[in-house]
């Protein structure tokens with residue numbers, strides 16, 4: 014169901030955003046976001062009406078727009094629009110998408126919108142865990158340095174490859190994916206960040222390997238720090254993933270879902286951290 018939500022008007026002359034009916038047409042068929050996937054976006058998780066990590070999401074939208082040479086966003090307008098969308102949706106558990114595209118071809122004016130809709134149910138994933146396959150991303154872990162035009166580290170609207178990887182996982186009888194680099198490092202999931210537990214330490218792949226900086230993992234590491242658990246971001250060789258005590262996939266709406274099997278090999282399932290973190294995210298996010 015689409016909910017009433019405001020549209021952010023990114024045109025240089027406009028003061029802010031306006032609320033529109035999402036059931037009506039707004040996006041033009043010659044918008045470069047639609048025709049070329051040329052844009053950036055964020056998905057903000059909302060729990061009991063509260064957005065989690067709102068500022069980090071807005072900062073990442075700003076960062077992604079910068080990488081794509083899109084206009085600098087006005088953070089306060091996006092923040093207000095997101096809060097208004099949550100309000101218009103009546104609160105509760107929501108997923109809020111904030112999108113900025115290069116706009117209608119030839120106009121030089123970006124298109125932006127915010128849409129809030131009910132969050133998909135993530136209970137089962139958090140409780141029972143995920144079956145995951147590793148898939149090669151087809152490039153080396155230094156991609157961001159060697160080929161910056163590939164826009165690594167930006168959250169672009171070009172997610173066709175990410176969605177294809179998830180379909181490949183389903184063909185293999187799994188539900189989710191962990192991408193690996195051609196030089197055998199762990200990268201990220203198509204829509205999530207990987208966190209491992211080895212002994213008493215939480216480990217996540219460092220973002221200088223061309224992966225997205227994750228707002229949920231940032232909050233998870235804050236949660237770990239509050240509990241005196243060591244947490245580090247560094248390159249993670251694939252064999253370390255295979256020998257990890259526990260693995261989670263973290264993202265804004267599902268939060269941290271435990272992984273119960275990788276490439277058919279079972280892992281111990283700890284749903285406790287996922288549940289504790291859920292409570293923490295509701296409170297601190």
Ligand SMILES: Cc1ncc(COP(=O)(O)O)c(C=O)c1O
Nearest residue numbers: 204205206225227228229264265
């Ligand atoms: C490629 C990728 N990595 C990581 C994440 C997790 O980021 P966040 O927790 O900030 O949503 C996402 C989220 O959609 C993603 O698409």
